[in-house]
Amino acid sequence: MGAFGQAKCPHASLLAPLAQVLKKKKKKLTSKNFTIFAPKSISTDMNITDNFTLEEMLSSATARAHGINNYDVPYEIVIALTKLCVCILQPIREHFKEPVIISSGYRCPNLNKIVGGVTNSQHIKGQAADIYLDGDTKREAEYFSWIRKNLDYDQLILEGNEKTSWIHVSYISPKKNRKKSWMQLQKTSGA
Numbered sequence: 147m148g149a150f151g152q153a154k155c156p157h158a159s160l161l162a163p164l165a166q167v168l169k170k171k172k173k174k175l176t177s178k179n180f181t182i183f184a185p186k187s188i189s190t191d192m193n194i195t196d197n198f199t200l201e202e203m204l205s206s207a208t209a210r211a212h213g214i215n216n217y218d219v220p221y222e223i224v225i226a227l228t229k230l231c232v233c234i235l236q237p238i239r240e241h242f243k244e245p246v247i248i249s250s251g252y253r254c255p256n257l258n259k260i261v262g263g264v265t266n267s268q269h270i271k272g273q274a275a276d277i278y279l280d281g282d283t284k285r286e287a288e289y290f291s292w293i294r295k296n297l298d299y300d301q302l303i304l305e306g307n308e309k310t311s312w313i314h315v316s317y318i319s320p321k322k323n324r325k326k327s328w329m330q331l332q333k334t335s336g337a
């Protein structure tokens with residue numbers, strides 16, 4: 147599909163200062179629309195944006211079931227997850243005005259292997275999240291087309307298997323985002 151979406155995330159200018167703030171370990175950075183919280187040290191209960199916590203981006207039932215520690219997360223991953231929350235997930239939350247359920251955010255390489263993710267999955271880099279809409283295909287289509295038209299994403303995939311479906315969305319940077327979107331509803335492994 148063609149290149150849709152905004153040329154640039156309106157909050158992208160915050161991201162370079164954000165990396166600096168995170169490095170200097172100052173407490174928080176505010177923008178007109180929301181607050182980005184940067185903790186003194188990484189803790190999983192920290193808020194990344196108003197409506198997203200680091201915990202939500204790291205939590206995995208599969209990791210727990212397999213005794214995998216998905217919380218040992220490098221600093222660069224937290225920065226990538228922050229970009230994803232600021233430019234993709236928080237704008238979605240604010241547009242649809244309802245909780246956004248993340249079924250898979252960051253995956254350590256072991257976890258990614260177990261869930262059948264592709265080896266170069268952006269989940270490993272903290273650049274991707276899967277949004278779960280309870281299998282509601284109408285809402286999935288609404289989310290998919292809104293993201294495609296309004297956000298500066300890297301990849302946007304309406305994915306699914308015989309059991310369930312979800313929206314995979316990723317973000318790298320304004321310069322590197324490829325704006326690729328497609329539907330892949332018969333797949334058994336996730337991107």
Ligand SMILES: [Zn+2]
Binds near residue numbers: 274275276313314337
């Ligand atoms: Zn995914």
